[in-house]
Amino acid sequence: MTLWLFVARRLAVLVPTLFVVSVLIFSLQQLLPGDAAIALAGEEQDAAVVAAIRAKYHLDRPLVVQYGLWIGNVLRGDFGQSLRNRIPVGELLLSKLPVTAELAVCSMLIALVIGVPAGIVSAARKGTPIDVTANLVALSGLSVPHFWLGIMLILLFAVRLGWLPASGYVPPWENLRLNLTTILLPSFVLGTGVAGVMMRHTRSAMLETLSADYVRTARAKSVPEWLVVTKHALRNALIPVITLGAIEFGRLLSGAVLTEQIFAIPGFGKLLVDGVFNRDYAVVQGVVLVSATLFVLLNLLADVLYFLANPRLRG
Amino acid sequence: MLRRPPAMIALAVVVAFIAIALAAPHLAPFDPNATDFLAIRKAPSDVHRLGTDEVGRDVLSRLIWGARASLLAGVIPVTIAVVCSVPLGLLSGYLGGWVDGVIMRITDAMLAIPFLIVAIALAAFLGPSLTNAMIAIGIATLPIFLRLARGTVLTLKTEEYVEAARAVGGSHARIAVRHILPNMLPPLFIQSSITVAAAIIAEASLSFLGLGQQPPAPSWGSMLNAAQRYLSQAPWMALYPGLMIFCIVMALNVLGDGLRDALDPRFN
Numbered sequence: 001m002t003l004w005l006f007v008a009r010r011l012a013v014l015v016p017t018l019f020v021v022s023v024l025i026f027s028l029q030q031l032l033p034g035d036a037a038i039a040l041a042g043e044e045q046d047a048a049v050v051a052a053i054r055a056k057y058h059l060d061r062p063l064v065v066q067y068g069l070w071i072g073n074v075l076r077g078d079f080g081q082s083l084r085n086r087i088p089v090g091e092l093l094l095s096k097l098p099v100t101a102e103l104a105v106c107s108m109l110i111a112l113v114i115g116v117p118a119g120i121v122s123a124a125r126k127g128t129p130i131d132v133t134a135n136l137v138a139l140s141g142l143s144v145p146h147f148w149l150g151i152m153l154i155l156l157f158a159v160r161l162g163w164l165p166a167s168g169y170v171p172p173w174e175n176l177r178l179n180l181t182t183i184l185l186p187s188f189v190l191g192t193g194v195a196g197v198m199m200r201h202t203r204s205a206m207l208e209t210l211s212a213d214y215v216r217t218a219r220a221k222s223v224p225e226w227l228v229v230t231k232h233a234l235r236n237a238l239i240p241v242i243t244l245g246a247i248e249f250g251r252l253l254s255g256a257v258l259t260e261q262i263f264a265i266p267g268f269g270k271l272l273v274d275g276v277f278n279r280d281y282a283v284v285q286g287v288v289l290v291s292a293t294l295f296v297l298l299n300l301l302a303d304v305l306y307f308l309a310n311p312r313l314r315g
Numbered sequence: 316m317l318r319r320p321p322a323m324i325a326l327a328v329v330v331a332f333i334a335i336a337l338a339a340p341h342l343a344p345f346d347p348n349a350t351d352f353l354a355i356r357k358a359p360s361d362v363h364r365l366g367t368d369e370v371g372r373d374v375l376s377r378l379i380w381g382a383r384a385s386l387l388a389g390v391i392p393v394t395i396a397v398v399c400s401v402p403l404g405l406l407s408g409y410l411g412g413w414v415d416g417v418i419m420r421i422t423d424a425m426l427a428i429p430f431l432i433v434a435i436a437l438a439a440f441l442g443p444s445l446t447n448a449m450i451a452i453g454i455a456t457l458p459i460f461l462r463l464a465r466g467t468v469l470t471l472k473t474e475e476y477v478e479a480a481r482a483v484g485g486s487h488a489r490i491a492v493r494h495i496l497p498n499m500l501p502p503l504f505i506q507s508s509i510t511v512a513a514a515i516i517a518e519a520s521l522s523f524l525g526l527g528q529q530p531p532a533p534s535w536g537s538m539l540n541a542a543q544r545y546l547s548q549a550p551w552m553a554l555y556p557g558l559m560i561f562c563i564v565m566a567l568n569v570l571g572d573g574l575r576d577a578l579d580p581r582f583n
Binding site: 016018023024028143147148152155258273277281288291295299 | 429553557569
């Protein structure tokens with residue numbers, strides 16, 4: 001199978017999935033208790049305002065027509081207008097995406113630096129105290145509520161030691177040093193969770209490859225153990241880890257909701273929470289739709305990477 | 316299972332948490348909602364073992380009562396998800412065809428939206444309350460169970476004993492209920508242990524954001540929400556609720572690993 005055929009097949013599944021995602025997100029509006037126009041008007045209960053909202057969002061039209069109009073606008077990049085900020089939701093999303101992307105990249109780097117080496121060492125030293133400790137740390141990383149870890153790190157590094165700022169964000173083009181100090185703690189908080197997943201997957205993939213016949217052959221030929229681990233076993237073990245990385249990156253792009261809230265980082269997550277509290281439903285729908293689309297596309301990227309890295313799939 | 320000490324310790328921790336939640340009225344030294352303006356943000360002492368909060372409520376008593384909200388919020392959403400996923404998974408996997416197509420497209424779409432975002436969006440649109448948070452988490456976890464249930468049914472329906480039941484003229488309903496249903500439950504139970512842990516964190520996250528348990532009722536997430544404002548003056552307010560969440564989630568994860576290892580023949 002060629003790469004293009006593979007991608008085309010995956011896209012054929014992806015398009016209906018995204019269609020259903022859009023229907024589900026549109027349906028959220030129907031969950032609003034009572035009249036959606038009144039709910040959307042928020043504190044403005046003036047009849048004229050409610051009527052204007054009803055007309056603007058076509059709430060007096062049948063649901064199918066409402067969906068058709070909404071998705072038509074979304075496909076043209078028009079997610080509606082933020083009730084709170086009075087600016088297009090699309091503009092808001094575009095301004096927040098780079099912040100969340102930077103946070104996701106830094107978190108992923110931390111996860112890779114901790115998770116992959118820990119998984120390799122743990123597999124190579126299976127059953128030893130190092131393995132048990134690494135497993136325990138990984139499980140802790142998966143079990144700790146990240147928003148609590150964030151609060152504890154703020155308490156230690158910002159309140160007690162005063163080494164890092166407690167919250168806030170400075171863009172890298174304004175001041176790179178300040179940017180790195182503001183992004184370090186939230187990246188670590190998010191990175192530890194992913195590191196736990198990475199470590200467990202790397203360990204299990206390494207254990208599988210370390211017991212494969214070609215590794216046994218390499219050992220029989222007296223290849224040094226470090227070379228067996230790094231050259232023979234690691235190369236194949238990394239294939240599933242690479243694809244997992246792409247999926248986890250998608251999760252990081254959309255899963256930083258509470259971390260961004262705690263560290264007051266003006267990204268996607270904070271936009272979602274602010275949208276929820278301001279009852280700015282167009283913003284909530286926009287964030288959820290873009291998050292889901294990014295997540296689906298990164299899953300596609302994961303599949304493509306797996307296809308490229310695994311010669312057996314290419315026939 | 317009995318030969319796996321970490322899983323047994325984890326089981327003991329889970330049982331202890333359940334016991335604490337059930338015996339909360341007898342264990343809590345104070346009324347969890349009783350304020351004392353002469354004891355605002357007092358550090359741990361002999362009277363208040365884990366200190367007091369911003370309105371003088373006893374942190375230990377609120378932690379003990381909060382176990383109820385957190386455990387309920389872990390168990391109820393997963394129960395909702397399992398109860399819905401069993402019939403839908405049976406229909407989808409057993410019947411196949413367009414029924415399977417429709418159910419699976421909706422499942423794929425729900426899986427495409429990250430779990431916490433689904434829960435936050437649903438809780439936001441349903442309105443803030445513990446019940447709505449549990450419904451939101453239940454709906455958010457449903458696709459995980461639905462996919463697992465369907466996959467198990469697909470495997471089971473080609474088993475020899477199912478084909479034998481079909482050969483002797485068993486009806487579809489009888490085969491599904493008598494032969495497939497009992498065997499599709501073990502993987503769902505293993506998944507439940509891990510998902511209860513995720514649901515507890517999700518409830519704490521929603522309550523932390525103000526979308527779950529509403530004040531003054533105690534929950535570990537809402538306690539952390541209040542604690543965030545007094546980090547430098549009263550760090551104990553933030554420390555203990557988080558530790559409780561960490562301990563129960565860790566125990567459930569270890570228990571989940573243990574159950575999987577014990578029940579999955581590939582690990583034996």
